Amino acid sequence: MDSSILSFPDRGPWGNSSYRGNCSGHVYRELFQALKPRSFCDPMMGSGTSVEVAEEMGISAHGLDLRLGFNAVSDSILAAIGHHVDLTLSHPPYGAMIRYSGSCWGTEPHPDDLSWCESEEAFHEKLQMVLLNQREATLAGGHYGTIIGDRRYDGRYVSYQAEAIARMPSDELVAVLIKCQHNVQSSRKAYAAMRLPRIAHEYVLIWQKRQRQTFELLKCLAVQAGGRLRDTWRAIVHMCLVQLGGHASLVDIYEAVRAAADDRCASNRHWQAKVRQILNQSHDWFEPTDRGVWKLKRSGVVPGGKVRHAA
Ligand SMILES: C[S@@+](CC[C@H](N)C(=O)[O-])C[C@H]1O[C@@H](n2cnc3c(N)ncnc32)[C@H](O)[C@@H]1O
Known part of the structure; x- marks a missing residue:
């Protein structure tokens, strides 16, 4: 990885391109090449893009998702996979652009589905819980991170990534990468009247876990x-x-x-x-x-x- 900007117009053959909000497999490839994990967990695997890339690269991979009955807010990732891993990386839904439970899968909205948070504050709080859960499942010296964007609506700008950074240990943050977004299904009309540009990127936030007791x-x-x-x-x-x-x-x-x-x-x-x-x-x-x-x-x-x- 020679730049902090990741841009892959082609998503590659991994995962499922029709799963809403899916991510290019090339992003995971780049991250795995840079961080060289031997073991990996994606607690919100969606269509499984990250897990397929990891397995192809010979990395032992675990994929979890609310769709499969695993709740990354309230269920222990460590208990679910049975051992610590070198890297945990999530790609949560944010904002109400795509609702997962009760829409993409299942019949009812799930109360801990991050795409159904009742307020921005509730989302920030739940994402922090997920990140601490990821951190717990990561080996000391290993990495944990998330792929997340920001959102503009009703004349305001909500920075999910800024909140996530502010709520996690600042001495563990090791990288903030920009991931260009291609092929997003957002209405160009809705942006036509705006003076500021539409958001065309997400962030990849990476922390490195230090050896610390919970207290x-x-x-x-x-x-x-x-x-x-x-x-x-x-x-x-x-x-x-x-x-x-x-x-x-x-x-x-x-x-x-x-x-x-x-x-x-x-x-x-x-x-x-x-x-x-x-x-x-x-x-x-x-x-x-x-x-x-x-x-x-x-x-x-x-x-x-x-x-x-x-x-
Ligand atoms: C943006 S998608 C991930 C897409 C994936 N990176 C891909 O390429 O297919 C977000 C996923 O988070 C899951 N999710 C939402 N809330 C969750 C929770 N509390 N615990 C675990 N998974 C959750 C959704 O079911 C959805 O599959």
């Missing part, structure tokens, strides 16, 4: 989430100080923060203490110039309140 994994994800929350508070306080000219009293900062982050303030009774904590602990960003008066460290504000302007 260490939880700690790692909690630290990651906590760090992001702290950074968000800092970014809000920073933005308010920028708007206040880079130099303001605590009272003015409180007022600006309350106006900017009303929801956050409403859900945190101690938000003023949080603002003071952020100011006091972020020495790289904020410095006091007087009692209860703060300035941005790197703004153009000079002591005395004047703002430097470019000549």
